[in-house]
Amino acid sequence: MSAKTLIASSLDVLRRVVSEECAAPAWRAKQLVDSLYGKRRARAIEDMELLPREMRRAMEDAGWSTGRLDVVKGSLGRDGAGKISVRVGERELVEAVGIPDASCYARDGSGEVLGRADVETMFRGVDGWDKNRLTACVSSQVGCAMKCSFCATGLQGFKRNLSASEIVSQVLELEELYGKRVSDVVFMGMGEPMLNMKAVVGAIRCLNEDIGIGGRHITVSTVGIPNSLAKLAKEKLQATLAISLHAPDQETRLRIVPSAKHYPYEDLLDDVKMYFRETGRRVTFEYTLLAGVNDSPSQAQALSRILKRKFGAGAHLNVIPWNSIEGVDHVKPSRNAVHRFCGALGGISHTIRRTRGDDVSAACGMLTGDFERRSLGRRSMNAEL
Numbered sequence: 001m002s003a004k005t006l007i008a009s010s011l012d013v014l015r016r017v018v019s020e021e022c023a024a025p026a027w028r029a030k031q032l033v034d035s036l037y038g039k040r041r042a043r044a045i046e047d048m049e050l051l052p053r054e055m056r057r058a059m060e061d062a063g064w065s066t067g068r069l070d071v072v073k074g075s076l077g078r079d080g081a082g083k084i085s086v087r088v089g090e091r092e093l094v095e096a097v098g099i100p101d102a103s104c105y106a107r108d109g110s111g112e113v114l115g116r117a118d119v120e121t122m123f124r125g126v127d128g129w130d131k132n133r134l135t136a137c138v139s140s141q142v143g144c145a146m147k148c149s150f151c152a153t154g155l156q157g158f159k160r161n162l163s164a165s166e167i168v169s170q171v172l173e174l175e176e177l178y179g180k181r182v183s184d185v186v187f188m189g190m191g192e193p194m195l196n197m198k199a200v201v202g203a204i205r206c207l208n209e210d211i212g213i214g215g216r217h218i219t220v221s222t223v224g225i226p227n228s229l230a231k232l233a234k235e236k237l238q239a240t241l242a243i244s245l246h247a248p249d250q251e252t253r254l255r256i257v258p259s260a261k262h263y264p265y266e267d268l269l270d271d272v273k274m275y276f277r278e279t280g281r282r283v284t285f286e287y288t289l290l291a292g293v294n295d296s297p298s299q300a301q302a303l304s305r306i307l308k309r310k311f312g313a314g315a316h317l318n319v320i321p322w323n324s325i326e327g328v329d330h331v332k333p334s335r336n337a338v339h340r341f342c343g344a345l346g347g348i349s350h351t352i353r354r355t356r357g358d359d360v361s362a363a364c365g366m367l368t369g370d371f372e373r374r375s376l377g378r379r380s381m382n383a384e385l
């Protein structure tokens with residue numbers, strides 16, 4: 001990774017690069033933006049045909065790169081959901097997922113292929129686009145330190161934060177592979193976005209202002225980090241906030257979300273309420289449903305009571321039946337259990353998340369970038385915690 005990446009740099013920074021490092025007129029900064037995110041996107045500075053050759057050379061000499069990422073491998077689910085592994089450092093890989101329209105399907109079954117060209121050939125074999133929507137699920141960290149008991153990323157441990165450029169580039173790579181513009185971005189891949197707020201906010205601004213993805217089509221999902229929501233509210237983003245709640249009370253939450261120890265349930269909900277008041281944005285709660293842990297009708301009733309007490313009609317619940325992960329001691333709830341739980345929610349607005357890409361381990365909580373983890377070794381990843 002180069003620290004001097006043009007992707008996700010603000011227009012002010014790009015203007016400075018153009019005028020101070022390239023001795024070119026400031027209006028060239030607009031062409032630089034077009035070269036990064038416009039129709040003819042350049043993967044490397046040398047390919048930026050809109051810019052004079054001397055200017056490209058000056059940027060390279062000053063140590064700049066675009067920041068585009070290398071796609072190492074990919075796999076495609078039957079429903080067209082595709083997972084890619086991108087290299088973000090010498091020995092680090094993270095995963096990102098493309099989730100097309102629900103009407104899509106993969107012409108050629110799944111399977112894993114190596115190398116960008118083969119991944120692109122495979123991803124272009126997605127048919128059945130209806131509304132032309134493509135959601136990018138991006139990672140914000142290499143691994144995650146939060147250790148939620150049901151999540152493959154949490155099992156992996158934490159390595160480092162991603163930069164804004166590394167986050168945005170995941171979206172650019174998915175757009176290029178599918179040959180489609182991304183319509184929605186969800187920060188639901190690897191990592192806890194609120195532990196990397198500066199880069200996440202920088203990435204959101206770039207996705208919104210430079211790439212043109214509507215703020216309301218960007219969702220940040222967080223397990224809840226003390227004091228982070230007040231800071232996020234100050235950023236005045238249009239993005240939607242999703243809180244991974246998973247329980248109707250502190251005791252149940254503590255069983256599955258170790259970090260809840262530092263953030264009592266009521267305090268979390270009070271902070272969410274403050275965020276709701278400050279931003280006027282509807283808050284979504286996520287609830288990963290685990291058989292025998294948090295899926296009983298009485299737990300749904302308790303959840304309904306507390307959400308109504310705190311938010312009235314203003315909360316929405318996303319119920320996510322657990323996606324099984326090898327070696328993890330949880331049980332997926334039956335269809336009946338999911339419907340019984342939702343039936344007991346007593347009028348709380350909710351949706352049951354349809355699992356996408358689970359046949360290629362691309363669904364929620366299944367991302368790891370494990371390829372490199374094996375060579376790094378779990379001990380070395382955890383050593384940096």
Ligand SMILES: C[S@@+](CC[C@H](N)C(=O)[O-])C[C@H]1O[C@@H](n2cnc3c(N)ncnc32)[C@H](O)[C@@H]1O
Pocket residue numbers: 150151152153187188189190191192193221222223243244286287288320321322323324325364365366
């Ligand atoms: C992987 S997390 C990343 C964002 C953030 N760290 C968080 O927890 O909200 C995104 C969502 O996936 C959910 N999730 C994690 N593992 C899951 C699994 N195995 N099955 C279903 N949902 C899962 C999380 O609870 C969270 O709501």
Ligand code: SF4
Pocket residue numbers: 144145146147148151152153154155189190191192223365
């Ligand atoms: S669910 Fe989110 S916070 Fe928990 S371990 Fe997974 S990525 Fe981290």
